[in-house]
Amino acid sequence: MIGNSIYRLYKKIFPDPDTGVEGLLEKGANVKMVNTILKIAKGARLIIKDNVSIEGYSITIEKGEVVLGEQTKLIGKPLEQGRTLLYVQNGSLSISNHCIIKNEFCIRFGGKCIIGAYTGIMEGTEIRVDEEMRIGAYNMISYECMLYDTNTHNYYPKETRRMMTERDFPAIGAEHEKPVTAPVFIGDDCWLGKRCIVLKGVKIGNSAIIAAAAVVTKEIKENYLAYGNPAITKPLTK
Ligand SMILES: CC(C)(COP(=O)(O)OP(=O)(O)OC[C@H]1O[C@@H](n2cnc3c(N)ncnc32)[C@H](O)[C@@H]1OP(=O)(O)O)[C@@H](O)C(=O)NCCC(=O)NCCS
Numbered sequence: 593m594i595g596n597s598i599y600r601l602y603k604k605i606f607p608d609p610d611t612g613v614e615g616l617l618e619k620g621a622n623v624k625m626v627n628t629i630l631k632i633a634k635g636a637r638l639i640i641k642d643n644v645s646i647e648g649y650s651i652t653i654e655k656g657e658v659v660l661g662e663q664t665k666l667i668g669k670p671l672e673q674g675r676t677l678l679y680v681q682n683g684s685l686s687i688s689n690h691c692i693i694k695n696e697f698c699i700r701f702g703g704k705c706i707i708g709a710y711t712g713i714m715e716g717t718e719i720r721v722d723e724e725m726r727i728g729a730y731n732m733i734s735y736e737c738m739l740y741d742t743n744t745h746n747y748y749p750k751e752t753r754r755m756m757t758e759r760d761f762p763a764i765g766a767e768h769e770k771p772v773t774a775p776v777f778i779g780d781d782c783w784l785g786k787r788c789i790v791l792k793g794v795k796i797g798n799s800a801i802i803a804a805a806a807v808v809t810k811e812i813k814e815n816y817l818a819y820g821n822p823a824i825t826k827p828l829t830k
Contacts (some may be wrong), residue, residue, distance in 0.1 A: 613632045615634055620643070620644065622643045623640050623645070624646070624647075625645075625646045626648070627647060628649050628650070630651050631651070636657065636680070644661075644664050649668040649676050649677075650677050652677070652679050655680070659684075659686045661687055661690070661709070663690045664687055664692075665691070665692050666693045681700040682701060684705070685697060685707075686707070688707060692712040693707075693712075694714050695713040695717035695719060697719050700722050703721035703723055703724065703773075704724050705721040705725045705726075708727060710730045711733065712731070715735055717736060717738070718740075720744055722741060723770075723775055726775075727778045728798070731780065731781065732784070734783075734786040734804075736787045738789045739789075739790045740790070745765055745771055746769055775792075775793070776793070776794050777794075779798035779799070779800070782800045788803065793809075794809065796808070796818075798815070800813070806819050806821065807820075815828050
């Protein structure tokens with residue numbers, strides 16, 4: 593199901609000729625897509641398992657693969673109110689079964705992101721992966737959080753950055769080299785509070801709680817609470 597045949601299938605669902613599926617789109621049974629834009633480049637793959645629903649998302653896969661597990665729901669905003677973007681420039685994203693996904697993803701430089709079953713990620717949260725991020729099962733990840741395994745930008749001498757900015761304008765800050773990265777691992781049964789930040793290299797143990805607005809830069813042990821900036825920790829007592 594590659595190329596023109598997929599495009600024909602796609603056109604049956606989305607009459608907009610400006611959006612396209614040139615790569616592989618594999619859809620299971622009872623998949624619902626509403627108000628959604630797909631751009632899947634040649635060679636890229638989107639695999640949607642049974643009973644997935646996608647609403648108000650724009651999904652762009654330039655190179656790599658996205659797999660959406662059974663019963664998972666991607667729920668974005670109506671596109672005219674601001675795009676909810678799942679963007680894979682180069683890499684892979686695997687979302688397990690029964691997840692509720694309302695956040696943005698940006699995956700570059702061959703990054704690999706895996707999300708376990710029954711995990712919910714709320715609106716405004718941004719997940720950026722340039723190397724590896726593994727998020728376990730049964731996690732509750734709140735609104736407007738930032739989960740980064742990457743510095744997102746490189747540090748260059750100002751002359752270099754100015755040259756890149758002028759060359760790439762209107763794209764400002766487009767990176768052509770991978771920034772500094774370190775894998776992020778989040779266990780199972782965690783609760784990440786609103787606007788918390790998890791930075792590169794962090795490992796969060798099972799059943800940890802990250803307080804609202806905490807900035808996590810170091811390992812958090814299983815059953816610990818992290819709070820503050822930079823976050824400090826104490827054991828959970830209940
Ligand atoms: C600023 C940043 C790039 C620093 O990266 P870096 O130069 O590789 O620095 P390091 O990770 O080695 O951290 C240096 C120290 O600062 C601390 N630190 C880093 N970022 C921090 C933050 N945002 N808040 C509090 N402490 C922070 C680290 O824990 C480390 O502390 P230590 O010396 O006690 O171990 C990175 O931490 C960051 O904030 N990234 C997010 C960038 C962003 O907002 N991107 C959005 C898209 S533009």
